[in-house]
Amino acid sequence: MTPRNRRNSTRDERPDRGIPEATVARLPIYLRALTALSEQGITTSSSEDLATSAGVNSAKLRKDLSYLGSYGTRGVGYDVDYLRYQIAREIGLTQDWPVVIVGIGNLGQALANYSGFASRGFQIVSLIDADRQRVGEQVGDLEIAAYADLAEIVEKHGVAIGVIATPAPAAQGVCDDLVAVGVTSILNFAPAVLSVPDGVDVRKVDLSIELQILAYHEQRKAMSDDVLAPPGLPVPEPPAVTVEVESA
Amino acid sequence: MTPRNRRNSTRDERPDRGIPEATVARLPIYLRALTALSEQGITTSSSEDLATSAGVNSAKLRKDLSYLGSYGTRGVGYDVDYLRYQIAREIGLTQDWPVVIVGIGNLGQALANYSGFASRGFQIVSLIDADRQRVGEQVGDLEIAAYADLAEIVEKHGVAIGVIATPAPAAQGVCDDLVAVGVTSILNFAPAVLSVPDGVDVRKVDLSIELQILAYHEQRKAMSDDVLAPPGLPVPEPPAVTVEVESA
DNA sequence: CCGATTTTGTTCGCACGTTCACAAGCTCCT
DNA sequence: AGGAGCTTGTGAACGTGCGAACAAAATCGG
Ligand SMILES: NC(=O)c1ccc[n+]([C@@H]2O[C@H](COP(=O)([O-])OP(=O)(O)OC[C@H]3O[C@@H](n4cnc5c(N)ncnc54)[C@H](O)[C@@H]3O)[C@@H](O)[C@H]2O)c1
Ligand SMILES: NC(=O)c1ccc[n+]([C@@H]2O[C@H](COP(=O)([O-])OP(=O)(O)OC[C@H]3O[C@@H](n4cnc5c(N)ncnc54)[C@H](O)[C@@H]3O)[C@@H](O)[C@H]2O)c1
Numbered sequence: 001m002t003p004r005n006r007r008n009s010t011r012d013e014r015p016d017r018g019i020p021e022a023t024v025a026r027l028p029i030y031l032r033a034l035t036a037l038s039e040q041g042i043t044t045s046s047s048e049d050l051a052t053s054a055g056v057n058s059a060k061l062r063k064d065l066s067y068l069g070s071y072g073t074r075g076v077g078y079d080v081d082y083l084r085y086q087i088a089r090e091i092g093l094t095q096d097w098p099v100v101i102v103g104i105g106n107l108g109q110a111l112a113n114y115s116g117f118a119s120r121g122f123q124i125v126s127l128i129d130a131d132r133q134r135v136g137e138q139v140g141d142l143e144i145a146a147y148a149d150l151a152e153i154v155e156k157h158g159v160a161i162g163v164i165a166t167p168a169p170a171a172q173g174v175c176d177d178l179v180a181v182g183v184t185s186i187l188n189f190a191p192a193v194l195s196v197p198d199g200v201d202v203r204k205v206d207l208s209i210e211l212q213i214l215a216y217h218e219q220r221k222a223m224s225d226d227v228l229a230p231p232g233l234p235v236p237e238p239p240a241v242t243v244e245v246e247s248a
Numbered sequence: 249m250t251p252r253n254r255r256n257s258t259r260d261e262r263p264d265r266g267i268p269e270a271t272v273a274r275l276p277i278y279l280r281a282l283t284a285l286s287e288q289g290i291t292t293s294s295s296e297d298l299a300t301s302a303g304v305n306s307a308k309l310r311k312d313l314s315y316l317g318s319y320g321t322r323g324v325g326y327d328v329d330y331l332r333y334q335i336a337r338e339i340g341l342t343q344d345w346p347v348v349i350v351g352i353g354n355l356g357q358a359l360a361n362y363s364g365f366a367s368r369g370f371q372i373v374s375l376i377d378a379d380r381q382r383v384g385e386q387v388g389d390l391e392i393a394a395y396a397d398l399a400e401i402v403e404k405h406g407v408a409i410g411v412i413a414t415p416a417p418a419a420q421g422v423c424d425d426l427v428a429v430g431v432t433s434i435l436n437f438a439p440a441v442l443s444v445p446d447g448v449d450v451r452k453v454d455l456s457i458e459l460q461i462l463a464y465h466e467q468r469k470a471m472s473d474d475v476l477a478p479p480g481l482p483v484p485e486p487p488a489v490t491v492e493v494e495s496a
Numbered sequence: 497c498c499g500a501t502t503t504t505g506t507t508c509g510c511a512c513g514t515t516c517a518c519a520a521g522c523t524c525c526t
Numbered sequence: 527a528g529g530a531g532c533t534t535g536t537g538a539a540c541g542t543g544c545g546a547a548c549a550a551a552a553t554c555g556g
Binding site: 029031032054093121161186187191199201207 | 341354442458467
């Protein structure tokens with residue numbers, strides 16, 4: 001609810017330090033790979049090795065890193081810890097981000113119990129559920145808070161990131177409420193399309209869609225095996241689109 | 249050195265009925281929107297309306313649907329149920345896909361208890377965990393099975409899709425085992441890069457990465473607010489890249 | 497039967513993302 | 527010191543995806 005809501009109309013008045021979305025999505029992977037190398041005591045890595053660890057093409061990795069600046073040394077490679085710090089800084093992980101989770105059911109509880117967030121700079125500060133019977137229940141280190149306290153909690157902790165793990169029909173309402181109290185980034189697990197005002201980011205994680213994409217490819221594999229003997233799969237349903245009126 | 253004919257050796261020499269990945273990823277969203285419309289008793293929908301429900305541009309929706317064939321009627325729109333069926337068929341949801349989940353911890357249990365998979369054509373046929381103490385434990389409708397039974401289970405149910413929800417260090421091993429027993433599509437929740445042979449599809453769901461992407465944008469928003477008063481953020485660490493070994 | 501209206505299917509230009517290939521820069525060895 | 531050998535950073539080619547715009551098809555009113 002900050003009165004000065006800066007329009008995100010980022011005109012190119014600046015050299016635009018913006019990094020391509022595709023690159024942003026890979027930086028965390030590099031970060032993870034670098035952390036692994038660092039834990040193995042490796043202090044320097046070539047783009048080739050790093051790319052292998054991260055599972056990408058080395059040219060892509062170099063180009064990605066080049067958006068951050070020139071942090072490598074030709075003929076040598078990248079200093080693991082230095083690069084790690086630079087990526088963390090670029091992503092904004094040098095600070096801790098307070099996060100609220102709304103909807104503490106199966107999934108919300110799993111998220112609340114997950115230790116991997118804290119170790120990556122995200123602190124879950126509150127678990128919120130609409131079910132009054134569950135308020136006060138202990139989940140991990142936290143107690144479930146009442147939905148009515150949402151605004152207070154968000155303000156108190158300066159929360160900018162919210163996670164929605166409610167049933168789909170409730171998602172848009174929760175989303176609106178989050179936005180209203182000042183949350184500007186939302187991670188949505190509910191299978192619903194959320195609409196938000198400009199300046200608010202939404203990312204969705206949809207497990208059913210992931211499976212469906214796998215199923216599509218799986219089906220294609222099966223088909224190219226059966227190439228010439230597709231099981232009787234004609235259009236079983238008549239194209240009942242329009243009743244033929246052409247007899248007019 | 250390496251023969252760079254990395255061409256996918258799949259014999260896709262056919263006119264390639266292949267659908268662009270970006271489109272495949274959206275088809276499930278359209279499917280969901282169509283189901284919602286159908287439940288509301290709506291029998292016909294224009295691309296404009298459907299696109300709004302799905303949260304996409306209508307031109308994009310029409311182009312996506314055109315890859316499946318011409319299932320619309322000009323001047324009228326799309327028959328909701330007919331289109332729904334066509335998309336389901338294309339994705340491969342006219343059949344039920346048996347799925348195994350490996351690693352029944354916080355997340356694995358949430359997945360096992362989720363009813364949304366069954367309603368979308370995925371049947372979880374087995375929950376597998378390496379922890380012998382948990383074998384036999386009831387989770388949802390199923391009992392946790394022993395890891396040693398993996399091969400038998402996969403074969404018995406004809407499982408093609410596996411879900412990995414183990415800790416990251418175990419993921420590659422589990423992945424290899426899944427592939428060895430015939431699984432050709434893997435959905436991975438562990439924060440690890442999996443390597444698989446050709447012909448096996450892997451999709452990953454990485455919640456930490458999603459949060460990190462949100463954090464990046466969040467940080468940028470904060471920066472453009474502070475434009476004129478950037479806190480002293482010089483490179484705090486000296487470019488300790490070069491480690492002078494022994495200076496002459 | 498015809499012309500107005502609606503909405504699809506498709507074409508086209510543009511932007512973004514990926515990969516190749518190589519010059520530039522660094523280190524080490526002779 | 528100078529050249530050999532690596533490895534980065536990037537220009538350029540290529541491929542994919544997106545959105546605007548429009549022609550083609552279908553309905554409807556007269
Ligand atoms: N469980 C999974 O593995 C899984 C997988 C894929 C997608 N999802 C999606 O994630 C979401 C949560 O799934 P789940 O299995 O945890 O569901 P759940 O029913 O177990 O939990 C939902 C929780 O949200 C709470 N809730 C309901 N309305 C609310 C509101 N308006 N405000 C705040 N809280 C509210 C409920 O009290 C409940 O505790 C669903 O949308 C589901 O489709 C879950
Ligand atoms: N819980 C979350 O919300 C969450 C969020 C993001 C990512 N993840 C990732 O998902 C994975 C699972 O998370 P979790 O919280 O459920 O962990 P968890 O520790 O609760 O559960 C892991 C389960 O895997 C089993 N396991 C271990 N090694 C195995 C093996 N080799 N074969 C089969 N089973 C094995 C364990 O017995 C345990 O039951 C982790 O990689 C985690 O990083 C979890």
